[in-house]
Amino acid sequence: MTASAGPKGLTSMERFDLLPRLRRGVRVQYEGSIDKKGFNADWDWWLYKERDEWVIFDVDGPGCIYNFVQHRYPDSEEPTFRFYFDGEKEPRFEIRHSEFGSKAPFVSPLADAYLGPEDGGRGPIRVVRSFVPMPYARSCRITSDIRLKAAAKGDGGWGHVMYHAYAGLEADGEPDFRTFTGEEEYGRLLEMWSGVGYDPKLAQANExxxxxxxxxxxxxxxxxxxxxxxxxxxxxxxxxxxxxxxxxxxxxxxxxxxxxxxxxxxxxxxxxxxxxxxxxxxxxxxxxxxxxxxxxxxxxxxxxxxxxxxxxxxxxxxxxxxxxxxxxxxxxxxxxxxxxxxGYFRTSDYYGAQASPGRDSVIGKIEGTGHLVAGHVTAFTRRPGIISCEGDVRVHIDGNWTPQVESDGSESWVCYGWGFPTPPEQNPSSAYDGQPDNPWSMVRLCAGDVYPFRQELVFGIESGEFNNQYIRHSGILFYYGVDEPGMELTDELNVGDPASEGIHEYRATGDLGTYRLESAYEDGTNRALKDIGREIEGRSSFVVSVRPDNAGVRLRRRSDQITGRQRANVYVDGEQVAERSWYFADRNPYRRWLEDEFDIPASYTAGKSDLRIELEYVQDGETRSWNEFYYWVYSIL
CATH class of the missing domain: 2.60.120.1390 (Protein of unknown function DUF2961)
Known part of the structure; x- marks a missing residue:
């Protein structure tokens, strides 16, 4: 089945028949208002301030936004969101909070608003959401003209962005990386989304x-x-x-x-x-x-x-x-x-109603290669009337301890807000049923923002604000996949360990020295990890082993995210990876461990068994150095 002529991102959503196609060179990512201490204070959402704008999303490299959500009180000051693509100085698009659902191309049913309840006299509340696919060739930044903060009446900074990051121009066999203009032809997609309950695929004469x-x-x-x-x-x-x-x-x-x-x-x-x-x-x-x-x-x-x-x-x-x-x-x-x-259409093992006190309920664990396309979670407490929606969804992909997908509460994963007080609710990509607040049952379709994995995917959900409630969960995951893994761990570098540095011919210029850190990840546990790493204000380089038959290489780094906007240029055997820099804009001064990843396209790695990787620190924002503690090297198969 061949793809349509539309830009990448739009094609993935409007061709529902292509959903089984395995995604190559694609990673799913999340940015949103998560309590950095791991509790339930999820209401502040910004990365940094630049001039008179508050930046809430900032990524480098080709990708596509699939889901944008922000919720607040209607009587609060109204934000205007500005979308900048490919390093532009002027925004390509602006939209006010009240315009979702009516201002093209953010029109219903691809974009809309949910008006929630009074929320104990503080409301009503309003959740705006968009599923409009917004691809970009080089970079994307989203800003708000006001600070999204606080849980008091009249405020509200809750929100998130779900997006795909593409490895390079050969990613997924679709070289079309046209950047979003707002003038795209969304007629077919709007028609699909207006026909919930009827087959979204194009009619087949020989069915x-x-x-x-x-x-x-x-x-x-x-x-x-x-x-x-x-x-x-x-x-x-x-x-x-x-x-x-x-x-x-x-x-x-x-x-x-x-x-x-x-x-x-x-x-x-x-x-x-x-x-x-x-x-x-x-x-x-x-x-x-x-x-x-x-x-x-x-x-x-x-x-x-x-x-x-x-x-x-x-x-x-x-x-x-x-x-x-x-x-x-x-x-x-x-x-x-x-x-x-x-991939084959598959389900995870059904997770029958059970409690997992003090830890995330693991609704499903999938192994092999594929992508998740839908999830279903139901929750029961011991008695009615207990608010049980505060648990974050956390999705760990390919063994990464940092969640690649998270949510500021159960209801936010399905793009609602303030719990599940008004069932039944549905939109073309998500729905929920139940009694007000408890029990509840939610379903989310990931039609564009599928969750690709190459070794495994683990989908968990908290019980309460920080696993402090007794909740019985049940649920299942729908995915397309095959049994064979899609990448192989072929090397590891332990920075700060003399033996490992020697084996990998590790070198550094502008080395500020080693330091020891003991902290936790943003994974919902309190497990502490100690490690020694280095701060680099110049360059670091090392040699790693990969499979010659690789279809690209993935680097995973353990780093200290006490400061945000860490950036480095990546070189492979002296050639700079042109598609993107290695950039992570967020920070967490409390749970400081981060595992982030960088995909090197096959054009730099194919046929080679050893690579000289060089990382050149680029000063951005408040950072003064690039830090590195551990590297995992995966050969894409």
């Missing part, structure tokens, strides 16, 4: 269907509802349960196996498969859900190459009846998914 009417599942029984030989792709599943009971949501499980795999690729209760685990109200997003008329739907494309089998299993003690169960599919050449570039 076939397997239909079962008056389908009955006896207690403990099962039935195969779809079977195919050879290559193909399931394009849609729709079902109409008989009214009168919602037991099927938890009792009936779907079991899908592609290409004869021993382990089911997807296996979970129908409630989470159709985005309605609680079933108190019908909710749905673009990909899956239950329509107002009770029709269940799942439109994730599910490719296979040797065959497919889908079964329903009734694990309850009551008969389950469906008026109709329909599986639509494409066969043979009509499916056209190249196997080497495509």
């Amino acid at each position: 076939q269907k397997a239909e079962h009417k008056s389908l009955k599942l006896a207690p403990g029984g099962g039935m195969r509802v779809f079977e195919a030989q050879g290559a193909g792709s399931v394009s849609a599943i729709e079902a109409v349960p008989v009214e009168g009971s919602d037991d099927w949501l938890s009792d009936v499980w779907i079991r899908a196996v592609w290409d004869g795999h021993e382990r089911p690729d997807a296996y979970c209760p129908l409630g989470v498969f159709f985005a309605n685990e609680l079933g108190l109200n019908h909710v749905g997003v673009l990909s899956h859900g239950i329509r107002a008329d009770g029709t269940c739907y799942c439109y994730f494309p599910m490719p296979y190459w040797d065959g497919a089998s889908i079964e329903l299993v009734n694990r309850g003690d009551k008969e389950a009846v469906f008026e109709v169960w329909e599986t639509r599919f494409l066969a043979g050449e009509d499916s056209r998914y190249p196997q080497k570039e495509t």
